[in-house]
Amino acid sequence: MTKDLFRSDSYLTSCNAKVVDITEDGAIVLDQTVFYPTGGGQPGDAGILTLVDESKIEIATTLKGKEGSDILHIPAEGQNYSLTVGDEVTCEINWDLRYKYMRFHTALHLLSVAVPYPVTGGQVSEKEARLDFKLPDPDFTKESLTETLMALIKQDHAVSTRWISDEELDAQPDLVKTMSVQPPRGSGKVRLVAIGDVDLQPCGGSHVKNTSEIGSVFVSKIENKGKQNRRIRIKFAD
Numbered sequence: 001m002t003k004d005l006f007r008s009d010s011y012l013t014s015c016n017a018k019v020v021d022i023t024e025d026g027a028i029v030l031d032q033t034v035f036y037p038t039g040g041g042q043p044g045d046a047g048i049l050t051l052v053d054e055s056k057i058e059i060a061t062t063l064k065g066k067e068g069s070d071i072l073h074i075p076a077e078g079q080n081y082s083l084t085v086g087d088e089v090t091c092e093i094n095w096d097l098r099y100k101y102m103r104f105h106t107a108l109h110l111l112s113v114a115v116p117y118p119v120t121g122g123q124v125s126e127k128e129a130r131l132d133f134k135l136p137d138p139d140f141t142k143e144s145l146t147e148t149l150m151a152l153i154k155q156d157h158a159v160s161t162r163w164i165s166d167e168e169l170d171a172q173p174d175l176v177k178t179m180s181v182q183p184p185r186g187s188g189k190v191r192l193v194a195i196g197d198v199d200l201q202p203c204g205g206s207h208v209k210n211t212s213e214i215g216s217v218f219v220s221k222i223e224n225k226g227k228q229n230r231r232i233r234i235k236f237a238d
């Protein structure tokens with residue numbers, strides 16, 4: 001089981017770790033990590049593992065293992081290195097990329113506030129982010145929605161997390177906005193992410209500490225994905 005340091009502090013960019021497993025496919029499992037594994041519409045982190053002899057392994061992406069508790073660091077192809085279980089490494093994520101994911105991901109929470117309809121899917125990438133809504137007839141335009149979203153961002157809301165039990169979540173089904181992604185269960189507790197007093201929902205992703213860090217974004221497209229569904233895309237303005 002990998003200790004997920006990014007879950008309690010999304011601003012950690014590096015940590016020391018020990019190799020606990022190397023899978024048949026070459027994925028590297030560490031005892032702890034700052035690498036976020038693909039999930040909840042957020043890409044897995046890329047970065048570098050540095051060995052004791054200073055040689056480096058480039059990590060292309062990070063995935064959740066089958067058991068769910070292991071985190072798999074997937075090396076980029078075509079590298080030569082020697083690594084064995086028990087080796088000490090330093091792991092460091094590509095922070096430029098991750099910070100963009102954090103800004104976009106937090107912006108998507110606010111988009112779900114600006115568009116108060118059920119969310120059916122979502123994805124963050126380096127260049128843009130999107131949410132899909134069950135929304136038959138938008139009463140906004142790209143321009144007016146950009147204004148609503150930017151007003152929320154500029155309110156400088158603090159982003160915080162807290163944990164509740166599965167039972168407490170079951171008692172408040174309204175908290176779950178995303179129909180397609182059920183909050184991770186099984187451990188008996190679920191992490192809630194609060195953005196000021198404007199948004200509260202279960203989420204395992206990584207977020208910025210304050211909405212002001214999101215910066216300027218704009219709604220780049222409102223796509224018709226069928227009678228009931230709209231896909232809303234956002235981009236960074238800078």
Ligand SMILES: [Zn+2]
Pocket residue numbers: 105106109193203204205206207
């Ligand atoms: Zn989130």
